[in-house]
Amino acid sequence: MRWTLKPKPDSQLVSQLANQLNVSTLIATLLIQRGITTYEDARQFFRPNLEDLHDPYLMKDMDKAVNRIEKAIANQENILVFGDYDVDGTTAVSLVSSYLRSFYPNVATYIPDRYDEGYGISLKGIDFAEDNSMSLIIALDCGIKSVDKIAYANAKKIDFIICDHHRPGDELPEAVAVLDPKRSDCNYPYDELCGCGVGFKLIQALAQNRNQTIDDLLPYLDLVATAIGADIVPITGENRIFAKFGLDVINTSPRPGIQALIQNLKKKKLTITDVVFIIAPRINAAGRIKHGNYAVQLLTEFDLEQASTFAAEIETFNIDRKDLDKQITKEALLQIEKNQEQKNFTTVVYQEDWHKGVIGIVASRLTETYYRPTLVFTKSGDKLAASARSVKDFDVYNALEACSEHLEQFGGHMYAAGMTLKEENYLKFKEAFEKVVQETIHPDLLIPEILIDSEMDLTEISPKLIRLLNQFEPFGPQNMTPVFLSQKVNDTGYGKTIGQNDEHLKLFVKQRNSEGFGVIGFGLGDKLNLTKNKNLFDIAYCIDENEFNGNISIQLRAKDIR
CATH class of the missing domain: 2.40.50.460 (OB fold (Dihydrolipoamide Acetyltransferase, E2P))
Incomplete structure (x- = not known):
């Protein structure tokens, strides 16, 4: 290690802040290291307040999104809420669909099948909307790169509102509205929201339009806090406010679905760590082992007895997930040792029968063991699919971008990404990825810090x-x-x-x-x-x-x- x-902050600044706040220089030092240098910064940090949330209409296209939803409601259109199968996606779908259903009945949800459809917006999902006379799709935690899929929907006269937080590509999809604080032309003051966070900004804007207050939206924050913990976004700014109040909801009056997941715990008070290690893996297990619909069903159920039945079902998925995770990690470690690949700058492994639902967890385990940017591949239809995990301060997304000629598609963040490629390109890609990492990573980053x-x-x-x-x-x-x-x-x-x-x-x-x-x-x-x-x-x-x-x-x- x-x-x-x-580095020690400027001693004068430390003394000044310590005096203003009447705290020790140690506490003042810790605050300054977190970017908190004034009394007002400290007030917002120690006393997060829902009043400090930004106006949702500061987000580019928010007015267009709200107008299109209100038009759909006025015209009695059928709305489809679509989202990814992970925690961020399923909580976002649960949040937006349950909010809309609180005053409008014609709302359905759709989570793509991890194995049949893969990540993001799918043609099958758009066809489902067409078959069920749905003229508006709200996509959450995905869609920012789905240029072709949105064009396909447009040809069928189906409108899209995209709520995403991933980095956009060179071209934005031709949707009615594209809500993504990472858009280069979006001046929203905080760009670290998760997908569920962007979904919350959408319902916040709708609520304002309907003369509701932020207090009316408080019950939805258990979902946002869960997504923040699971998606490992910074707990700063708005995310800190969401996490603080969301945890309060989880600990005092969680929705029945979350209550059912935590009712057998001995802990009096859950922290964000408990959300990450207890709640999130169970929600995730649904999409990993069976189908993300199970998670949405659980999180939108308002009868505790029924929610408990769903939670018990999800618990069995989680047990299966743990067994698979252990087995595949063991096989992957043997593969690395056999091929002496622990000497590489990267860890890239592949076995065609590995369960696609747990390769992301296995990638995390291998990163913990060898501390290298890691990719775990498995067979997915006629292609190979992989999950990527990185080490601290190394941007695996940029590394994948540098090898993108060998990939069919990829997307994600600095520390976690997913991709697909043709089987014949696997070895070429593996070689290119090793070369890119070798040339760009600082050797210190290969030692845990x-x-x-x-x-x-x-x-x-x-x-x-x-x-x-x-x-x-x-x-x-x-x-x-x-x-x-x-x-x-x-x-x-x-x-x-x-x-x-x-x-x-x-x-x-x-x-x-x-x-x-x-x-x-x-x-x-x-x-x-x-x-x-x-x-x-x-x-x-x-x-x-x-x-x-x-x-x-x-x-x-x-x-x-x-």
């Missing part, structure tokens, strides 16, 4: 510090849980390994005259020897509150020790 200490916010003594850890750090939540990209460094600490002699294969580390550490703190180091069991015989060592860690038998104690979660 590379330990990188973030621990980014440390600040060095501090263990004596500085106090209940007051914990209370303030808790107010930094919800954590996520661009506002990660703070990581601290304490030097020359020692274990009091009770250090041990725990877990099935002794893979985790448990310590009780002190630093000079400080009080002692319990330490848990997940995956750090092999570091036990460094801590024996009261040896001094440095520790990089996050601070947690550990609840056991009703007692709460401060615990350090070690990221690494040396």
Whole structure:
């Protein structure tokens, strides 16, 4: 692991902010590192407010989108809400369809089949709309590159409104409205929304048009918070407001579908991490194993008993997903070792019978193991399909763009993407991708990095510090849980390994005259020897509150020790 200490901000700025907010210089430092430099910035950060959401009409084409929907309602047209099969897409479809149905009945939903239709807008979906006399399709979390598909719909006199957050190509589709804050000609003040977030801006604009207030839309924010967590977008600006209030909804009055997913949990209060690791994988499992429709069915169900039945069904999909994920990861690791490809700058693996629904998860697992930009391919019809995952600070989307001559289609983000290619182009593409990454990646990026916010003594850890750090939540990209460094600490002699294969580390550490703190180091069991015989060592860690038998104690979660 590379330990990188973030640069210290200007000391004068730190003192000034610490005085204005009446906080320690440590807290002021953490705020400045997150781009918060004024009293007003800090107010918005610590006290997210729905009033601080931007006017949805600042988004290019929003007026056109609202006018077309209102026209459809006035003319009693049938509307189809279409979205991708992942968490962002299914939550967005659930959000927009349930909002529209609250005052208009002629609304249907459509999620493409991952295996039969693939990602994004499909010809089959447009044909479905035509067969069912639907003259308006609202596409969520997809469509920004679907130039040909929109042309196909236009020829059938079917209008499209696109709500997307992916990067546009050189040409925009000829839709009635294209809502995407990443459009170069869109001046919307915040461009890090997820697909469900763009969907929320659409219903916010419709609500304004219908004299509703933001309070009327509060019940929909559990869906937006779930999508934000699952899609790993920055938790800054509007996303921070959505995540904060969405988590409040999840913890107080979630929709029956989400309530059914979490009702057996022992936790009193769910965090964004729980959303990422508990709620999102289950919603995702529907589209991975069976069909995304199951997720929409769950999230738009308003009877708890019925929702519980759907949730139980989705739980079985999730168990199947876990088994497949383990098996395919094992096979992929064997393939890499056999071909000695761990020496490459990239990890690219292919097996034709791998389940398409879990290759994205397997790509993430392989990235954790070898820390390389990773692609996992499988057979999809007469083509090969792949999921890509990247390492911190390397843009895999740009790398794919540089090899696009070998691809049929691709799309995604800096850290995650998907693509298809012809089987005969696989080896050429694999070679080109390795070459591009080799030429463009900085060697340091191939070593996992621990980014440390600040060095501090263990004596500085106090209940007051914990209370303030808790107010930094919800954590996520661009506002990660703070990581601290304490030097020359020692274990009091009770250090041990725990877990099935002794893979985790448990310590009780002190630093000079400080009080002692319990330490848990997940995956750090092999570091036990460094801590024996009261040896001094440095520790990089996050601070947690550990609840056991009703007692709460401060615990350090070690990221690494040396």
